[in-house]
Amino acid sequence: MSEHGSFGPDLAEVFGPSHADGGPDLVQLLTPEGERVHHPEFDHDFSAEELRGLYRDMVLTRRIDVEATALQRHGELGIWAQLLGQEAAQIGAGRALRPQDYVFPTYREHGVAYCKGVDPLRLLGLFRGVDQGGWDPAENNFGLYTIVIGAQTLHATGYAMGMQRDGVVGTGDPERDSAVIAHFGDGASSQGDVNEAFIFAASYNAPVVFFCQNNQWAISEPIERQTRIPLHKRALGFGFPGIRVDGNDVLATYAVTKAALQRAREGNGPSFVEAYTYRMGAHTTTDDPTRYRLNDELEHWKLKDPIERLKVYLRRNGLVDQEFFDDLDVEAKELGHHLREGCKALPDPKPLDQFGYVFSEMTDEIAAQRDEFAAYLASFEGSTTGGGH
Amino acid sequence: MSEHGSFGPDLAEVFGPSHADGGPDLVQLLTPEGERVHHPEFDHDFSAEELRGLYRDMVLTRRIDVEATALQRHGELGIWAQLLGQEAAQIGAGRALRPQDYVFPTYREHGVAYCKGVDPLRLLGLFRGVDQGGWDPAENNFGLYTIVIGAQTLHATGYAMGMQRDGVVGTGDPERDSAVIAHFGDGASSQGDVNEAFIFAASYNAPVVFFCQNNQWAISEPIERQTRIPLHKRALGFGFPGIRVDGNDVLATYAVTKAALQRAREGNGPSFVEAYTYRMGAHTTTDDPTRYRLNDELEHWKLKDPIERLKVYLRRNGLVDQEFFDDLDVEAKELGHHLREGCKALPDPKPLDQFGYVFSEMTDEIAAQRDEFAAYLASFEGSTTGGGH
Amino acid sequence: MTANQKITLAKGLNMGLRKAMEDDDKVLLMGEDVGKLGGVFRITDGLQKDFGEDRVIDSPLAESGIVGTAVGMALRGYRPVVEIQFDGFVYPAYDQIVCQVAKYTYRSQGKVKMPIVIRIPFGGGIGAVEHHSESPEAQFAHTPGLKVVACSNPVDGYWMIQQAIAHDDPVIFLEPKRQYHADKAELDESATPEPLFTSRVVRAGTDATVLAYGPTVKTALKCAEAAASEGRNLEVIDLRTLSPLDMAPVYESVRRTGRCVVTHEAHVNLGMGAELAARVTEECFYSLEAPVLRVGAFDTPYPPSRIEEEYLPDLDRVLDAVDRTFAF
């Protein structure tokens, strides 16, 4: 501290460093050991049905991820963004949504997509290279995957501002009141766009939940590069609350996200949820995390597996029987089959069709390019090589 | 508050709204009534000499502004960005600097430029349209005016990172230790760039002071549009301290900025100073503030005039005599004369010279354009109209 | 029936925006200072007062934020009209424009529309400081998925802004700021406007074709007058649409005249003139008596305003180029 005046204590001392494992702020309802704990502010009475549902969702989400990873290995996908380890964060968030709520995902929100009713097969198109998002956002209120990191947080804020104008916020009618959830990663939090989204959302009190999966890494860069205090504190400076939840705890993530969404729907404005979790796999199937992180870390996080802890809890409390697991296994296998077969059957785009999607109606200019290209392609017809040379 | 979980109290209740006039956080050493008060954390023992100096600086700075405004009215400048009312914020900050410290200004930092030893005449070129910044940044460690709002905060951060690499931070040698000050406005705080600068500065612990003159307005937009809590709180979420100082109090601004710079020089990283002030004039000479703000507000702030309060203090404490004011008057007049005469004598740029500044050396391509244009211009020589038609 | 008014470009745009907002309550205006102030050029004057703060939205000072939230609004079914305060301040929003606004329709295979209009006062000649006189049209026209238009006169301003707002694709709408308060023209509100994405012959001629848009249309017309006094009859085309280009009237004209000069305030290198020259040459190869010549700003940054008139294309430089095409 300088002798010339005090700036208060070091904030990293007050708040703890960015990576501090949990810390006093962490909202948790289910420990890694599968013990149900309670939180004074955020809790929820889960029925056995609900708990089994959340377990099932996580298992199926992991199955989607495992299948897609295998499909990539077999050359059926060009790349895949794995979510291994982030199932609780995504299912907790995804199940807290109502149909009228709208989701702005990154490229990794396969679990949320599943919760919103998007056929997981649709997610593969982008990674296979047959489309750039094969679902209709309006159908399930689930936006297209966004690859430019952070860009979607502004879309989310604008969409939420649209909801305000539509009179579907703070009406008191739960069927009507709506909110938006914006997903992004810890790395994305450094983008100007994300910070601008915070500013716009705060300024207009927009009904948006900024849901950040802090999976500790942005490819090879650790969370410390993006912030020196716990990330959820970022929200404070923008004038809205930030909460850190155990992102490997589906119950806590559900409870906190539900509360944040409800707050937004009621017209109380934005909030920031940091789901503290871990990317157990590689960044994508082309990444090699052994170049930048230690195996110890991974082992440490394996003990916090989101699926295992709920399984222990369900078992210990007699909420499931073998039949449940067997049925789920069958269901997962069917899902796997659906993905494997479906993926290979995804139709390749037709080169000439692409010209039609640039604008709402094809312009003459583009039509001319299409026609010229069609004529050019036709000129090879009958040739043995498919090409002139 | 939602029944589904508490997000804590409304932050605007905790911190007060963005515009709250001062509030408990405001650091003040001299009241609007010219009373010297003390602050537990930030203070400084000002000698009579220092106080007179600060007064003189503010008076001369205001003179620069008044002269330039008049020059614009007389058509000698295309536009002028007035600082009326912000003299204390700028002189307090400017005088806290050491020669080795580097300044990144906006387009309004005339007082800081003056403190850094830039001839105020040099500032006019940009507004007259004869150059885009007529001083050499390296000469006075005063960067060029930056018009794209917020862009310079990143330059400041990078420059500070360069200082770290040069080993001129935290060495313990006061002649050597250096810091950077980045100026920007309340409106600029909403730009992605400014927030990214906070992130980079925090991440690398760069020796940079983010000095924001919150003059309550960004052209026609009030501070509430940019933030709903006091702006200096923004820094908290990035993990470094933010302080609100009475920006119409030159003593407090000096003390706080000095401490912030010292902290940076010592290697303790970035901080944010919000100089709470008011733009008493128009945004620029082309603006008409009566379209968007009430006269009452202006009258309210007139009572807080930064120059008046120091004058009262100096007088009341017998630190000045009439001779001081008379001398200062002469000095101000001379400065006025220097600006008026100098401005009219500023040479217009020569069209052909401009080709030479695009790159470190003129490319053949640009040389060809210059030559062609020179030949074209020559083709009119002797013609009466100066143009062919 | 009201009598025809004489209006400026600023007024035409203001009236057109008002009309669009009356016609469709999904139309929103967003930007810096567009509300109470009515924009620094007063183009949105009075609109917040009449349509409220929910429809005329003063935004935080962040261009990426403005365009990014407009994308979200469009996804929600609104038709946002964004004002960028000056051309030089559009770049913080460039990423959102080229990666999101331009691509969302394609990305969704046509399922999602992006009816966003981004209004940009563009061009120089107003004695301003740096970043206030840029001509960024090529940086947008090169991007598939964006449409780019430029108006040149009050009547076009009135109609084109309404057409752009009613259009389902994103439109970069360029307004020659130096013309805002310059000339007046008579507006007949009951007329049927030409379609948005069309070019227009604004002066018929036989000897050479001059292509212009936005601020240079006036220059080109003056140039044609001057040439006429020297016995040369120039045809002037106001391109109006820069992407897509409407080349049919251009080809038709050049095939007749055999000579073509393009003028714009943007830098010559990779400016619209490059594309126009390339296309005209390809299509009218055997009709050309001379290469297409380009008159634009030099390939140097926009200069201090004291020499901007020497930097920008003017009557003499355009005429010089016309002369040169005759020297071939």
Add this chain to the structure above:
Amino acid sequence: MTANQKITLAKGLNMGLRKAMEDDDKVLLMGEDVGKLGGVFRITDGLQKDFGEDRVIDSPLAESGIVGTAVGMALRGYRPVVEIQFDGFVYPAYDQIVCQVAKYTYRSQGKVKMPIVIRIPFGGGIGAVEHHSESPEAQFAHTPGLKVVACSNPVDGYWMIQQAIAHDDPVIFLEPKRQYHADKAELDESATPEPLFTSRVVRAGTDATVLAYGPTVKTALKCAEAAASEGRNLEVIDLRTLSPLDMAPVYESVRRTGRCVVTHEAHVNLGMGAELAARVTEECFYSLEAPVLRVGAFDTPYPPSRIEEEYLPDLDRVLDAVDRTFAF
């Protein structure tokens, strides 16, 4: 004296960066994942280990922040080399590049230098998802104050990156990512490289001139081979520099051949081909037997990768254009 190595483009760039860092300790590398990981393409592999974290700087994930802080570093006397992870992610930095990097020298009337190199892996053909295959060169070349170069082979990669770093003006340095690990070439480290801002005839020919750069140089050379087997002798020029352009060898060639085809992966509309066509036509008007033809990506967004090979210019499409120039 060490024996000449056979190296890939990735290796050439890596070696060149290492050499530049050894030669001048003001040279810094900055970017996302450039440190421990060595970049997603491994171009900076091993450099952080050897030069430390102060010289090879992993940055927060913000491109404007990276370029903006690089400007500050340059003002402090450093020579930052910035890596943009993929072409499509340069746009958040576009404002800093066009308004600051490009303009600081001019703004200061030459008092301030901006020796910043912005490395961008560019182009398609790697089967990637959206935003990973863009060709943004025209968006930079249109901006005065920036220099833009593209390397096409390992040996150029090695030399050009060093020359760009040693150069006092900002250089946008484009690297054809699809070539990173493709072909090997022999590097003679004791050779004297050609100057940076020059084009090079990479295949002499007599019948038509093909202009290419970056990834399309290989395509053009294959095309020339194919044409040769049909009895047509194509000259191929690797432009290497896109701004400034080095037109002398191009004009010389086209005056001889009378025919010219330009090929690049960027969109045709307002791509480099437009500028090249305009200039060649103006300078070689009477030598041209046919208009300059352009072969590039269509004016549609980059497509899903399963059809990217049909979208990008390839041997057949370039050859088709050559054929067409002979049909005039």
